[in-house]
Amino acid sequence: MDKVVxxxxxxxxxEVDGEVPLGxxxxxxxxxxxxxxxxxxxxxRTLAFSLAxxxxxxxxxxxxxxxxxxxxxxxxxxxxxxxxxxxxxxxYFIGGxxxxxxxxxxxxxxxxxxxxxxxxxxPRFKKTRxxxxxxxxxxDPWNMLEVFLLAICVSMVEMGEVATVHPGRxxxxxxxxxxLTLCGTxxxxxxxxxxxAAERKKYx
Amino acid sequence: MSxxxxxLPRAKIQKDALSLFFWALPVAAAIMCGWFLLHDFVLAGxxxxxxxxxxxxxxxxxxxxxxxxxxxGTVESLELAHHGQDVAVxxxxxRSAADVARQGSIFWIVRPELKVGAISGLQTIVSxxxxxxxxGAGGPTNVxxxxxxxxxxxxxxxxxxxxxxxxxxxxxxxxxxxxxLKVGSVLNYRLDDNARYIVVxxxxxxxxxxxxxxxxxxxxxxxxxxxxxxxxxLNITAESAQTLVAGGLAFATPEKYGAPATNGxxxxxxxxxxxxxxxxxxIIPLNTQPESKKxxxxxxxxxxx
Numbered sequence: 001m002d003k004v005v006x007x008x009x010x011x012x013x014x015e016v017d018g019e020v021p022l023g024x025x026x027x028x029x030x031x032x033x034x035x036x037x038x039x040x041x042x043x044x045r046t047l048a049f050s051l052a053x054x055x056x057x058x059x060x061x062x063x064x065x066x067x068x069x070x071x072x073x074x075x076x077x078x079x080x081x082x083x084x085x086x087x088x089x090x091x092y093f094i095g096g097x098x099x100x101x102x103x104x105x106x107x108x109x110x111x112x113x114x115x116x117x118x119x120x121x122x123p124r125f126k127k128t129r130x131x132x133x134x135x136x137x138x139x140d141p142w143n144m145l146e147v148f149l150l151a152i153c154v155s156m157v158e159m160g161e162v163a164t165v166h167p168g169r170x171x172x173x174x175x176x177x178x179x180l181t182l183c184g185t186x187x188x189x190x191x192x193x194x195x196x197a198a199e200r201k202k203y204x
Numbered sequence: 205m206s207x208x209x210x211x212l213p214r215a216k217i218q219k220d221a222l223s224l225f226f227w228a229l230p231v232a233a234a235i236m237c238g239w240f241l242l243h244d245f246v247l248a249g250x251x252x253x254x255x256x257x258x259x260x261x262x263x264x265x266x267x268x269x270x271x272x273x274x275x276x277g278t279v280e281s282l283e284l285a286h287h288g289q290d291v292a293v294x295x296x297x298x299r300s301a302a303d304v305a306r307q308g309s310i311f312w313i314v315r316p317e318l319k320v321g322a323i324s325g326l327q328t329i330v331s332x333x334x335x336x337x338x339x340g341a342g343g344p345t346n347v348x349x350x351x352x353x354x355x356x357x358x359x360x361x362x363x364x365x366x367x368x369x370x371x372x373x374x375x376x377x378x379x380x381x382x383x384x385l386k387v388g389s390v391l392n393y394r395l396d397d398n399a400r401y402i403v404v405x406x407x408x409x410x411x412x413x414x415x416x417x418x419x420x421x422x423x424x425x426x427x428x429x430x431x432x433x434x435x436x437x438l439n440i441t442a443e444s445a446q447t448l449v450a451g452g453l454a455f456a457t458p459e460k461y462g463a464p465a466t467n468g469x470x471x472x473x474x475x476x477x478x479x480x481x482x483x484x485x486x487i488i489p490l491n492t493q494p495e496s497k498k499x500x501x502x503x504x505x506x507x508x509x
Contacts, residue, residue, distance in 0.1 A: 044226070048230055049226070055230060056233045
């Protein structure tokens with residue numbers, strides 16, 4: 001085992017003295033976060049998370065997000081219908097933003113993570129994997145915009161007497177996709193990107 | 205050391221339970237999707253097509269199909285069919301109500317209606333029109349011809365045909381009165397094939413069916429009868445407030461009555477009541493049954509699926 005470890009959080013390179021005893025964890029000298037040589041089982045966990053997210057991506061977009069009942073009429077809206085109605089209303093900026101954050105970036109992120117984790121052991125595509133990971137890190141904050149979508153839903157529910165809003169199947173799948181993709185990037189250890197197959201064996 | 209280790213038992217190397225837990229996530233996601241698909245395609249009710257002449261008031265995804273006031277389906281699409289002669293209304297039914305999709309079922313559109321003597325479909329002013337159904341008794345089918353108006357509820361009784369020179373104030377659902385009591389109602393009317401009479405189809409409730417005899421006399425009881433006599437003065441008669449506005453028919457049966465009228469019996473409608481009919485006071489036993497055995501209507505039972 002290597003003595004020198006870098007903290008994944010603050011980047012401080014430090015030395016680990018002696019063997020780590022059973023039941024103990026290694027904490028960073030500067031930021032006190034747990035440090036690993038490599039995250040445990042990182043590749044396969046990330047693959048599991050992103051596969052689950054990829055499966056749920058379909059119901060989240062095909063099923064209605066909300067069912068609004070207004071004076072005896074019920075209106076069901078999927079994400080895509082919401083985007084197209086924004087677009088037709090002339091709200092091109094908001095429509096485009098919602099399209100990017102709700103449809104485009106989650107798909108990109110899920111596909112990217114699946115590609116990276118599946119091809120980790122390949123000697124080829126090393127550069128490509130690094131590029132994809134960079135893109136994922138760039139689009140990651142934008143995925144958080146779904147929180148605002150949920151806020152809009154809540155404000156609709158608050159109308160109470162006038163209209164009743166039921167969450168559809170889509171919104172649960174959607175929430176699951178958001179959480180799963182988040183977990184997917186969190187569990188992924190970026191150091192795996194440059195590890196060769198032999199190096200990975202060493203850290204297992 | 206290494207020599208000795210061969211004689212020792214071999215340690216098991218197995219997958220960490222925690223990492224198996226992570227792989228349960230995609231499995232759970234797949235099961236969830238499978239459940240959605242099962243719900244939508246396997247457990248979904250049938251999809252039916254109803255042809256209407258006019259589908260005014262129906263909206264895709266919003267309009268409901270209702271039976272006994274309960275939503276049993278949704279209108280999925282509206283499009284022209286038969287070269288623009290009809291509107292094809294495609295609706296998906298709930299599984300619990302799949303059994304209304306059978307031959308003889310009558311579909312019609314409920315809209316707000318304001319007629320003399322009757323206001324109906326008031327709730328549809330705010331909720332929008334919906335498709336209502338009266339299930340038939342035939343075999344399963346998926347294509348129906350919609351009715352333009354609400355069919356009369358299947359009240360047990362006999363159907364009779366009345367011929368009149370003049371329609372007068374008769375309307376569908378006009379009352380048929382015996383001694384001023386409602387014993388039946390008019391279903392519909394039309395001009396006969398040679399345009400000589402108005403043919404009125406009416407239904408007498410089962411309970412009162414024996415009152416109609418082959419020699420019964422019918423007359424138009426709608427409106428006001430005014431009679432100005434030299435000695436009797438002005439004499440105004442009207443059967444009831446309801447017939448005054450909505451029109452109606454009355455009948456009387458002579459004391460020495462004939463055979464009971466059967467389904468499809470034909471009578472002429474007199475324009476005025478004859479004075480002597482007023483004095484008829486026949487004794488006719490009615491088809492009275494205990495209240496509990498009386499069937500309110502005969503809509504067929506639906507088989508649960």
